[in-house]
Amino acid sequence: MSLVQEARRRRVLEAAIDLLAEVGWERTTMAAIARRAKISKGLISYHFSGKDEVLTQVVETIVSEVFLRGSERMQPRIAAETTARGMLRAYIESNLEFVAEHWREMRALSEILPNLRDEEGRLRYDVTAEEPIIAATAAMLEHGQRTGEFRDFDAHAVAFSLRRAIDAAAHRLAADPTFDIAHYASEIADLYDQGCRA
Amino acid sequence: MSLVQEARRRRVLEAAIDLLAEVGWERTTMAAIARRAKISKGLISYHFSGKDEVLTQVVETIVSEVFLRGSERMQPRIAAETTARGMLRAYIESNLEFVAEHWREMRALSEILPNLRDEEGRLRYDVTAEEPIIAATAAMLEHGQRTGEFRDFDAHAVAFSLRRAIDAAAHRLAADPTFDIAHYASEIADLYDQGCRA
DNA sequence: CGTTAATTTGGCCGCACGGCCAAGAAACTG
DNA sequence: CAGTTTCTTGGCCGTGCGGCCAAATTAACG
Numbered sequence: 310m311s312l313v314q315e316a317r318r319r320r321v322l323e324a325a326i327d328l329l330a331e332v333g334w335e336r337t338t339m340a341a342i343a344r345r346a347k348i349s350k351g352l353i354s355y356h357f358s359g360k361d362e363v364l365t366q367v368v369e370t371i372v373s374e375v376f377l378r379g380s381e382r383m384q385p386r387i388a389a390e391t392t393a394r395g396m397l398r399a400y401i402e403s404n405l406e407f408v409a410e411h412w413r414e415m416r417a418l419s420e421i422l423p424n425l426r427d428e429e430g431r432l433r434y435d436v437t438a439e440e441p442i443i444a445a446t447a448a449m450l451e452h453g454q455r456t457g458e459f460r461d462f463d464a465h466a467v468a469f470s471l472r473r474a475i476d477a478a479a480h481r482l483a484a485d486p487t488f489d490i491a492h493y494a495s496e497i498a499d500l501y502d503q504g505c506r507a
Numbered sequence: 508m509s510l511v512q513e514a515r516r517r518r519v520l521e522a523a524i525d526l527l528a529e530v531g532w533e534r535t536t537m538a539a540i541a542r543r544a545k546i547s548k549g550l551i552s553y554h555f556s557g558k559d560e561v562l563t564q565v566v567e568t569i570v571s572e573v574f575l576r577g578s579e580r581m582q583p584r585i586a587a588e589t590t591a592r593g594m595l596r597a598y599i600e601s602n603l604e605f606v607a608e609h610w611r612e613m614r615a616l617s618e619i620l621p622n623l624r625d626e627e628g629r630l631r632y633d634v635t636a637e638e639p640i641i642a643a644t645a646a647m648l649e650h651g652q653r654t655g656e657f658r659d660f661d662a663h664a665v666a667f668s669l670r671r672a673i674d675a676a677a678h679r680l681a682a683d684p685t686f687d688i689a690h691y692a693s694e695i696a697d698l699y700d701q702g703c704r705a
Numbered sequence: 706c707g708t709t710a711a712t713t714t715g716g717c718c719g720c721a722c723g724g725c726c727a728a729g730a731a732a733c734t735g
Numbered sequence: 736c737a738g739t740t741t742c743t744t745g746g747c748c749g750t751g752c753g754g755c756c757a758a759a760t761t762a763a764c765g
Binding site for chain 2: 463
Binding site: 536537538548549552557558 | 721722723724725726
């Protein structure tokens with residue numbers, strides 16, 4: 310893959326992410342992506358097999374590059390904690406710090422995931438796509454239950470609601486740039502900290 | 508308005524709600540609505556000025572009829588409680604009972620609200636549309652803070668996350684009919700009950 | 706410099722959409 | 736039953752989409 314090819318593909322993917330985050334799925338057309346990337350429409354077809362590949366590449370790029378950095382940011386913060394309570398708070402606050410920096414990518418993902426379909430009309434990424442993330446959070450909560458720090462609750466249900474609370478911050482931030490996400494993180498951490506305690 | 512007109516309009520709106528809930532915004536086309544309603548495409552144009560009016564009427568119908576019944580179900584349950592804690596639990600559980608019965612309408616709303624735009628491309632219903640609902644919940648939480656039952660937290664932030672937890676149940680129920688929403692309601696009520704306590 | 710390959714453009718194509726209408730069918734009226 | 740209004744159909748039209756390609760432009764190379 311030549312430097313030009315790499316640069317063009319990157320440029321197209323960036324334009325697609327921008328548009329998905331700013332104007333949503335429906336208005337993210339090939340023409341709009343080309344306009345935003347300052348290239349002609351046909352050039353996208355030269356570098357990608359079609360719209361499908363562009364959006365698939367957006368997902369893969371975000372998952373493999375952005376989420377990797379998110380993981381690198383969150384893991385040490387969580388691992389540094391000795392208590393399950395501390396881990397939960399570190400998880401919530403570091404995850405929301407990550408959202409604050411990468412809400413564009415998260416918005417783009419949340420536009421693609423429920424909309425991108427294959428030829429037969431089936432969703433390319435179905436609703437179970439986020440299950441591993443929720444399961445990982447639930448495992449952390451269950452650890453706290455085993456140590457006796459957390460009361461007996463349905464860890465999956467609580468992890469699910471926590472995931473929604475975190476994802477919602479990306480939507481909110483996209484719609485209202487003045488949204489104080491650090492304050493929100495602190496409040497959500499307090500809520501779940503006290504709500505999970507034994 | 509004749510009986511036939513009333514019946515046709517109702518039939519079209521029902522078909523639109525079904526489609527929005529089942530296949531989403533993008534696949535809810537005039538042709539699909541007509542097919543679902545078992546009428547010709549042109550007949551929709553006879554009874555409605557266009558797609559815009561159909562979707563606007565869907566929103567108005569749901570808000571004025573469905574939410575009215577939801578309110579009638581929730582209010583007595585909440586009013587019957589004497590404590591703020593009891594009110595919060597009654598709010599969460601009765602609201603989720605309502606979601607269990609009317610998730611189709613809630614899914615339809617959550618498809619229309621972020622997608623329906625006017626001629627200039629502006630969202631017909633912007634993100635502040637749900638603000639009154641959140642504000643009402645926040646007011647209930649603040650009442651609990653004044654009585655001393657609840658600790659000192661940002662009532663709006665907590666109400667916002669609670670709203671997301673409740674709305675998410677409609678999405679989840681649409682994607683997975685086996686989802687145990689009564690159990691979820693109980694878990695969320697426990698979580699917020701303990702999380703808000705002084 | 707000439708030749709070949711890589712890159713880029715602008716425009717055309719087929720398709721599905723929302724909207725519209727001519728015409729007919731059905732219901733109502735006196 | 737004739738006349739009138741209401742209701743319904745099927746199809747046509749313009750638009751914007753994603754995809755595609757011939758031609759032009761630029762880069763690479765001996």
